[in-house]
Amino acid sequence: MNVLSFPDAAIAETAPETVRDWLRGGDEIALLDVREEAFFAAGHPLFAVNLPLGRVEELVAGLVPRQTAPVVVYDNGEGLVRPAVELLGQLGYTAVSVLAGGLEGWRASGGELFIDVNVPSKAFGELVEHVRHTPSLPAEEVHARIARGDDLVILDARRFVEYKTMSIPGGRSVPGAELALRVRDIAPSPQTTVIVNCAGRTRSIIGTQSLVNAAIPNPVFALRNGTIGWTLAGFDLEHAASRTAPDFTEANHAQARHRAQELAEKTGVRFLSLPRFRALESRTDRSVYRLDVRSPEEYEAGHLAGFRSAPGGQLVQATDEWIGVRHGTVVLTDTDGVRARMTGHWLRQLGWKHVYVLDEWAGLKQETGPQPVLLSRPLTTVSLITPADLLAQIAAATPPLILDLASSRAFRAGHIPDAVFVSPTDLRINSGLPASRQTVLTSPDGVAAQIAARHLAANGVEVKVLEGGTEAWKAAGQALETGLSSENTLSEPVDIYKRPYEGTDNAREAMQAYLDWEFGLVAQLERDGTHGFSVLEA
Template sequence: MSGVTTPEHVREALRSGREIALIDLREEGPFSRAHPLFAVNIPLSKLDLLIGDLVPRGDVPIVLYDDGEGYVERAVPVLATRGYGNVSALRGGLAGWRDTGGEIFIDVNVPSKAFGELVEHERHTPSLPAPELRRRLDAGEDIVILDARRFSEYNVMSIPGGRSVPGGELAYRVRDIAPSPETTVVVNCAGRTRSIIGAQSLVNAGIPNPVFALRNGTIGWTLAGLDVARGGESIGANATPENVEKARARAHVLAEVTGVRELTPQGFIALQARREITLYRLDVRTPEEYEAEHLAGFRSAPGGQLIQATDEWIAVRNGTIVLTDTDGVRARMTAHWLRQLGWSEVFVLTEWADLSRVTGTEKPTIAGGLPSVETIVSEKLAGNAEDVLIVDLAPSPLHRKNHVQGAVFSTRAELVAGLRAKNVRSVILTSPDGLLATLAAPEAAAEGIAVRVLAGGTEAWGKHGLPLESGLDDGKVLSSTDDVYKRPYEGTDNAEAAMQAYLDWEYGLIAQLERDGTHNFRVLKDI
């Protein structure tokens, strides 16, 4: 480990544009309640599972912190064995950041959410309150409602009559969804950010239609006493060549104005060869298009979600980003937002000639590979399940939904301590696909515990028709269940007070940005 790094040094690196990764090793629950603006949450429980994709360069400066849990000391050797050689601890941890005047933020994906508030403030993004939209719909006005979230979120709950058009698809498809310039286009999400960025994307894209964000999204709709729809299946229209060309021309202008750089295949190959930069390669098309065919080495990062949650794909602030698509619209539209989000090196690659292509779903990059562990198949475990403790390392919401009958819950970070406390000497580990259980097994084995991993994890168990159960009994846990933040804008069971508190918090983000002073956001003015 490279010793300690002061909070002042981290802030100076952020302001000056140098590459740095500030990593919070706690679980998502504690992280959501207090963290620096550009801290990226990579829990110790999933560090070796996520670090290869989030921090793809081994010698980039990595600064780790916790809040006194001792996770930093445990994380350093994990990173060292996986080739990360420039790792230090944040002096004083989270308390040190606070005590030296660092701003503390709550919630998750905060850089993107704060940026959305700044965009609305500076661009005066037009919006409609929920009662006004309801009145216009009841009056029979010509309106289309486009839900900018992922389809899975839209399907859970949506504005009645809305259709799913994830944010990165809006400028690409809107001319075919609303061909008449008289049609009013309303963009919504669950809260504020994707509504604002989606609506402003259409304004930036120069469509002739009246465009509005639904103010406060489905939260605002619900707080107004209006009913949401459930199980929505309506999706946006396919983009026709004529309208793709119009969208492409405007996207090219926006990319040029914001300083996005174009790459040829040869230029991309040269960029990949540069070892002194941290390079992120992201395909911003839909997951379905990605799975059908994508460039080798690129991760799937649908454009709208990437802007909403950049820290879920990119942990090195000021790294270099290459975006790709097959249409010349979505990559440029996404890139023009990333430039405004403060990323100085953003490229688009739209020509794939002579570049290697692959198919299928994305696989995590596990630095150092998977360890060799003893496994047990579902059928054999089913006959002996009562004779051994089964521990499920799934996130607590997934464990509550269903888990192997009799399994107890634990986070990986607290697994060994929990087994020690109960004097367990033999254990079966499982996780949704078995991957996290495989990574965790050697840690328990190093403590003298006999460990086997359920082959294929809980998914394989379920596919064999073996008994699953739901719920999370307090007596069947080895660790805290505070591992996942319950978002007040997802699902249909949120308390009104929590939703209103969330909105009030978002309204205050601009003031926090000013106090923090590390963001380098640059909102595009009218062009």
């Protein structure tokens, strides 16, 4: 690690070659891209994790739980690195450096650049199909089988919210980690064909291969290219469907657990007793991620304290949204003995060396309710305003300026009337606000607004924060507006990359380009050489 000179002070730098050595050697490293998601998606190293500057304080504790873990930060010359490094230092991170030369330095040194998001998981899915020849059927064949009334079931491996937005007609929602647990009850006859779909390719491939690995007796196929392929073939999608999986029966559960145990052992997943779990938690030389892979509803009904909700299918599909330190230690848990083992057997193939399953809950503290917000430092006292008082001020002769720090997607879906969208990054970098007008900050739950208010106060700018955020405003019975335009934004909506496989308004050219990109990921992995993936052979 050398020293990089900045105008104000020296900041440690790490060479791209060193980062690649750490990735190949199994050393812990968090490579953080502090740009907004749209810029990140345009090109980044394979194992970079997107953590925009304005969201660092809100999200870094979950992504990088160990403050002594090596953290390497980069941008593409936007000037975000210095404030990010300074902020991480304030939050207690002690091994922070910058990537020498930034993104351009990575490319110039021979590093591969990947586009899109959740790329490690997507590239891995393509490798799985390449190695295992995962069976699939084109949309035309599946459509014909449905029209004939063939004995088949269609299982949508995405999150329920995605399934509800658009789905294959007749399909039911069975998110990825649920497939091996529930498929025997959904299709009890071994003659029933099982077809697994997602929006594109990854979750279809991984879901199908999960069932092949689980040795179900049924013929099983991925819907080739998912709902994108279905749409490109000219077929209609269903909207607002609500079909889900039935409860699993004891006999089928026993079969599923037995096979999941075999797969976990075969791939090197380890199992924790309570004393070993406590010993692992106490270690200061490892970044430990404690993840509950059950459904969000089960998690809220009761979970182990300190565990985050990470439904198994999504965890495999988007590992970098939960785990920010490559080669960190992962502890998975469930209440059925299937989902954690199946998820673990995939994480091991994804190159995570330290994957454990915890079955014992007795003696550990349990909690209910949604996942708590993980912050690197407590929120400070800020000046709050209630929804009722804000409503009164809006009706006054000089209403306040309401700045909403939600994501542009959330803002577009619903915001306080006359609120203005601003990204937390822009507010952190450009903290000047109109002196003649009171400013109120809000965000979905108020956390991002309180974090921004602290930063503004440190720079001599006083604002109020809506108590409970926009969720409290809505809970008080107040109306929301929808939409985002030049009239209600101070920031470009570059915080969200428009995925060509989400929503119902994607251009055919964008969907086809996305598929073409996925097809090329295996070759790109070979050029990159840092992935460490190892696909389980038959």
